[in-house]
Amino acid sequence: EAEVAQSPRYKITEKSQAVAFWCDPISGHATLYWYRQILGQGPELLVQFQDESVVDDSQLPKDRFSAERLKGVDSTLKIQPAELGDSAMYLCASSSGLATYNEQFFGPGTRLTVL
């Protein structure tokens, strides 16, 4: 069964360090999303790619977060420097394309703890 892959599953880091998360979407899915989910809240979109292009990064804290999807397949989300408030679950999702009815499928997520 096709799945979204993410790594690492868990990451513990100290504040001011750099962290990176990787995501491989379902094969053939053109649209890729990075979300942040804080405990007790719904996922919040950080960045959305269509192929290799960013279509929405309005909620991405660009002073410390960056994201890329260079070949339009897998993607990396980076935080530098990490802050205590960045502790959260980072979720990657993919869908087959840009359309209102396209369903998004999530990977297992990366649980980040910043000490």
Added chain:
Amino acid sequence: QKEVEQNSGPLSVPEGAIASLNCTYSDRVSQSFFWYRQYSGKSPELIMSIYSNGDKEDGRFTAQLNKASQYVSLLIRDSQPSDSATYLCAVSPPSGTYKYIFGTGTRLKVLA
């Protein structure tokens, strides 16, 4: 005002009962609606999608959509303890980037 609202719960129902989860949204032009199940510490899993007014059934799950009243609900029949999870409602607009807006989720507890 929140764009997608859900009662945070917990909603407690006995095993075998019907669980009813509700979601209201503020953007009248919203086009597509999705229900996700999320177990504690896990990622969201898509259960149902619904696009037209009325009911859509899939096994023990029924999604109901009423665009005029701007609400969508999820019914779970014959609830099982394994249904205990947080249920997230997501709403997508008909244009633009089709960005999902998620509610905060309703925590469901099915009591054995």
